[in-house]
Amino acid sequence: xxEIKDTLIDLNPWWKSxxxxxxxxxxxxxxxxxxxxxxxxVSLTGLRRVGxxxxxxxxxxxxxxxxxxxxxxxxxxxxxxxxxEIREILREYASLTTVDxxxxxxxxxxxxxxxxxxxxxxxxxxxxRYRKTVKLIVSGSESLFIRxxxxxxxxxxxxxxxxEPLSFHEYLTFRGxxxxxxxxxxxxxxxxxDEFVRTQGFPELVGIRDKGVLxxxxxxxxxxxxxFRDLPTLLKLRDLGVLRSLLSIFVEEPGQLVELSxxxxxxxxxxxxxxxxxxxxxxxxxxxxxxxxxxxxxKVERKLxxxxxxxxxxxxxxxxxxxxxxxxxxxxxxxxxxxxxFWRDPYKHEVDIVLGxxxxxxxxxxYGKVGFEGLEAFMRKFxxxxxxxxxxxxxxxxxxxxxxxxxxxxYKFLLRTMGTR
Numbered sequence: 182x183x184e185i186k187d188t189l190i191d192l193n194p195w196w197k198s199x200x201x202x203x204x205x206x207x208x209x210x211x212x213x214x215x216x217x218x219x220x221x222x223v224s225l226t227g228l229r230r231v232g233x234x235x236x237x238x239x240x241x242x243x244x245x246x247x248x249x250x251x252x253x254x255x256x257x258x259x260x261x262x263x264x265x266e267i268r269e270i271l272r273e274y275a276s277l278t279t280v281d282x283x284x285x286x287x288x289x290x291x292x293x294x295x296x297x298x299x300x301x302x303x304x305x306x307x308x309x310r311y312r313k314t315v316k317l318i319v320s321g322s323e324s325l326f327i328r329x330x331x332x333x334x335x336x337x338x339x340x341x342x343x344x345e346p347l348s349f350h351e352y353l354t355f356r357g358x359x360x361x362x363x364x365x366x367x368x369x370x371x372x373x374x375d376e377f378v379r380t381q382g383f384p385e386l387v388g389i390r391d392k393g394v395l396x397x398x399x400x401x402x403x404x405x406x407x408x409f410r411d412l413p414t415l416l417k418l419r420d421l422g423v424l425r426s427l428l429s430i431f432v433e434e435p436g437q438l439v440e441l442s443x444x445x446x447x448x449x450x451x452x453x454x455x456x457x458x459x460x461x462x463x464x465x466x467x468x469x470x471x472x473x474x475x476x477x478x479x480k481v482e483r484k485l486x487x488x489x490x491x492x493x494x495x496x497x498x499x500x501x502x503x504x505x506x507x508x509x510x511x512x513x514x515x516x517x518x519x520x521x522x523f524w525r526d527p528y529k530h531e532v533d534i535v536l537g538x539x540x541x542x543x544x545x546x547x548y549g550k551v552g553f554e555g556l557e558a559f560m561r562k563f564x565x566x567x568x569x570x571x572x573x574x575x576x577x578x579x580x581x582x583x584x585x586x587x588x589x590x591x592y593k594f595l596l597r598t599m600g601t602r
Contacts, residue, residue, distance in 0.1 A: 200251075206354050225344050227344035231345065249288065259296040349377055352387060379498050383398070423454070471523045472521060473522070530555045541559075568585075571589060576588060
């Protein structure tokens with residue numbers, strides 16, 4: 182199959198000449214490295230264009246730099262070869278390089294593997310046969326376990342890492358910006374945070390400011406690829422208009438409280454269809470669900486959920502009115518905090534983010550006027566002694582009834598407070 186041979190040669194330039202990967206430090210890489218010496222498969226999942234392939238190539242570069250023969254490193258992407266089986270790729274690889282997978286040490290990197298029908302059983306067979314000589318790294322732009330029953334096939338054979346969009350700390354690293362001592366660079370960091378938000382954490386958009394470029398990139402490289410190509414192929418979805426409409430609701434109005442019956446009526450579909458499509462959007466990393474906080478997991482599952490899009494409307498990002506800016510600011514802090522909970526009680530006291538579970542840390546996000554009512558209610562109810570209000574640029578500290586509320590700018594909250602958790 183000359184087409185696969187040509188592709189293998191193109192995708193593996195290190196077989197023929199010196200090669201270097203264009204890599205900037207990612208926080209997750211240190212966690213991944215700890216598992217590379219173990220026999221289990223390492224999988225990288227996450228939204229399209231967040232840097233999974235670059236991380237895979239960084240692993241390859243490091244192994245070659247530490248003495249592994251370059252021909253013993255194989256990279257292949259299934260993005261355009263969805264009908265090819267893994268054994269065909271390995272057969273062509275062996276023919277090209279004369280490498281014997283049963284001998285020595287090899288690194289095999291399989292990108293976008295979820296595109297391959299029956300990939301789970303194929304990977305299991307490969308792992309069971311070559312686990313002593315081949316280290317397997319795989320990636321997927323949707324959850325690798327989006328299809329029902331696939332997780333059981335690889336139980337005990339795989340470690341999964343979710344690659345998030347860039348954090349603000351990583352963005353500064355990509356920009357080569359110094360941020361310590363932080364108080365000295367506060368004005369610069371606040372401006373950089375605004376620039377960062379418009380990139381939405383995509384590495385390829387660092388330094389890009391043009392609205393048209395940002396909009397085309399987000400829609401054509403991310404949203405349209407997932408909604409109109411990836412999900413229909415994986416899950417045989419029929420009504421793509423409903424899926425797109427559902428996503429559009431959140432990209433324009435992030436942080437909505439969702440009642441499934443109301444949403445189903447708005448879209449003219451069944452409650453079960455809305456539930457299924459929300460799950461699809463979550464599993465493809467286009468939506469993030471926050472639960473209403475409770476110390477009881479059973480109560481959490483029964484309560485209202487709040488949804489934030491991973492990718493925001495670019496038009497909304499460029500609006501100048503205070504309401505739009507407030508929505509964008511809240512979205513950015515919620516997404517960057519990686520929180521799993523918000524809080525709302527029957528009296529409509531609210532907290533935007535609750536970090537942790539057993540020892541909760543309440544965080545309120547305020548673009549305009551700073552208030553403490555929601556935080557105070559949460560801290561009284563759950564006997565919490567400290568909380569945060571995150572603002573664009575205000576810094577203060579309040580002691581209310583023996584409880585401490587820190588008011589901090591977003592850049593400092595994300596770089597210092599979140600960095601110490």
